[in-house]
Amino acid sequence: MDKQFAIQFAGSFAAVALLVALAAWAKIAKPMSPLSEARARALFADEFPGRALDALWVTNDGRGALARSGASALVLCEVGDGYAARHIPWAQAVAASFRDGVLKLDLADVSAPRARLAFDSWPPAGAA
Amino acid sequence: MDPLKAQFDPVTLAIPFFVLTIILEIALTRFKAVKSHYETKDTMTSLGMGLGSNVAGVLTGGAAVAATVWVWQHRVFDIPMTAIWAWVAIFFLEDLTYYWFHRLSHERRFWWAAHVNHHSSQHYNLSTALRQTWTGGLAGTWALWLPLAFLGFPPAMLAIQKGISLVYQFWIHTEAIGRMPKWFEAVFNTPSHHRVHHARNPRYLDSNYAGILIIWDRLFGTFQPELDEETPRYGIVKNLSSFNILRVAFHEWAGIAKDLAGSRSLREAAGYLFGPPGWSPDGSRDTSATLKAQWAADQAKPNSPDVAA
Numbered sequence: 142m143d144k145q146f147a148i149q150f151a152g153s154f155a156a157v158a159l160l161v162a163l164a165a166w167a168k169i170a171k172p173m174s175p176l177s178e179a180r181a182r183a184l185f186a187d188e189f190p191g192r193a194l195d196a197l198w199v200t201n202d203g204r205g206a207l208a209r210s211g212a213s214a215l216v217l218c219e220v221g222d223g224y225a226a227r228h229i230p231w232a233q234a235v236a237a238s239f240r241d242g243v244l245k246l247d248l249a250d251v252s253a254p255r256a257r258l259a260f261d262s263w264p265p266a267g268a269a
Numbered sequence: 270m271d272p273l274k275a276q277f278d279p280v281t282l283a284i285p286f287f288v289l290t291i292i293l294e295i296a297l298t299r300f301k302a303v304k305s306h307y308e309t310k311d312t313m314t315s316l317g318m319g320l321g322s323n324v325a326g327v328l329t330g331g332a333a334v335a336a337t338v339w340v341w342q343h344r345v346f347d348i349p350m351t352a353i354w355a356w357v358a359i360f361f362l363e364d365l366t367y368y369w370f371h372r373l374s375h376e377r378r379f380w381w382a383a384h385v386n387h388h389s390s391q392h393y394n395l396s397t398a399l400r401q402t403w404t405g406g407l408a409g410t411w412a413l414w415l416p417l418a419f420l421g422f423p424p425a426m427l428a429i430q431k432g433i434s435l436v437y438q439f440w441i442h443t444e445a446i447g448r449m450p451k452w453f454e455a456v457f458n459t460p461s462h463h464r465v466h467h468a469r470n471p472r473y474l475d476s477n478y479a480g481i482l483i484i485w486d487r488l489f490g491t492f493q494p495e496l497d498e499e500t501p502r503y504g505i506v507k508n509l510s511s512f513n514i515l516r517v518a519f520h521e522w523a524g525i526a527k528d529l530a531g532s533r534s535l536r537e538a539a540g541y542l543f544g545p546p547g548w549s550p551d552g553s554r555d556t557s558a559t560l561k562a563q564w565a566a567d568q569a570k571p572n573s574p575d576v577a578a
């Protein structure tokens with residue numbers, strides 16, 4: 142890499158730092174509030190069109206949700222000011238590690254490896 | 270004019286303009302003059318991808334340049350860089366090539382793996398435009414431009430026109446502009462058309478592959494207008510769960526590697542590599558075709574919640 146490229150890269154790097162700082166200062170992310178049950182339902186409907194939910198649990202902190210849909214567990218997690226969703230077999234969700242009020246799910250996906258959901262208890266009564 | 274080396278790089282020249290307009294978009298949003306959203310980590314990731322793609326371009330661009338020069342040395346016609354008709358011709362031909370490059374990059378997983386990171390932000394603002402690939406050089410899509418060099422368009426001319434296209438596509442990554450005048454929307458790629466391209470709503474998937482001119486989508490049947498009743502939701506079908514830049518750059522390649530390691534036949538391996546994104550041997554994963562079909566079936570139901578609402 143030549144000198145001109147190095148100078149241009151350094152300049153771009155500084156510009157990126159400035160823009161990120163400006164974005165942080167502006168506080169213009171999408172407004173986030175803890176999930177309500179209705180909002181979680183709407184998000185699941187967007188993520189998994191046409192799938193009926195048999196049961197739905199919103200996390201204590203309102204930053205995620207888990208739903209049962211037949212043999213699948215649908216998982217929703219907050220990412221920044223948006224969400225990521227995946228589904229895994231229901232049996233796996235029931236058997237997942239639950240400690241200190243946190244359910245840790247292995248989503249088996251490189252682009253979303255794990256989910257951590259805050260619940261009072263797990264599995265839900267009568268869900269197994 | 271040197272036919273081998275471009276006198277200037279439109280993208281480098283445009284960097285100050287990129288920076289100033291992002292500042293403007295953030296400031297106007299802050300003072301409620303326009304509508305847009307910037308999330309700090311998302312912005313950092315998008316701009317970091319832009320910065321990294323510059324470096325990746327230097328590291329992997331050599332083969333593409335060498336191949337283009339070699340092909341041009343075996344050209345059919347001598348096309349002068351000084352002729353206006355040559356610039357008009359390359360404007361259309363390069364844009365047509367871009368359309369097919371972009372369509373391939375969405376419809377086949379191997380090339381999607383390089384392009385997906387441009388789409389993995391859940392935001393649509395000017396910083397999203399700079400969220401550029403690191404692995405495009407490795408994916409080899411530059412080969413699609415070789416026929417133009419073979420026709421006789423000098424490598425420098427190709428480089429300049431590709432740069433112009435990239436710079437053009439910067440300003441359309443915004444929610445701050447609603448619709449352009451009708452005649453403009455009819456001919457050119459616009460913020461409205463490209464919002465649809467970045468949307469993950471099933472009915473918007475796999476449409477509007479245009480670079481500068483939207484006419485190619487109209488011609489080849491991939492045009493989808495932005496509808497007032499369907500606000501675009503941005504990102505990919507399965508959004509990422511983190512802003513980790515390495516995950517953003519390489520997740521689909523890692524996914525391919527994992528699938529290939531688990532594939533049981535050559536047919537399966539080929540499907541994982543060159544099938545549509547989301548292809549699986551048993552059809553258990555979603556592709557944009559299955560999502561569109563699911564969505565259409567849902568719409569057709571007489572009392573579907575969407576219709577009732």
Ligand SMILES: [Zn+2]
Nearest residue numbers: 371375384388
């Ligand atoms: Zn695209």
Ligand SMILES: [Zn+2]
Nearest residue numbers: 387398463467
């Ligand atoms: Zn784009």
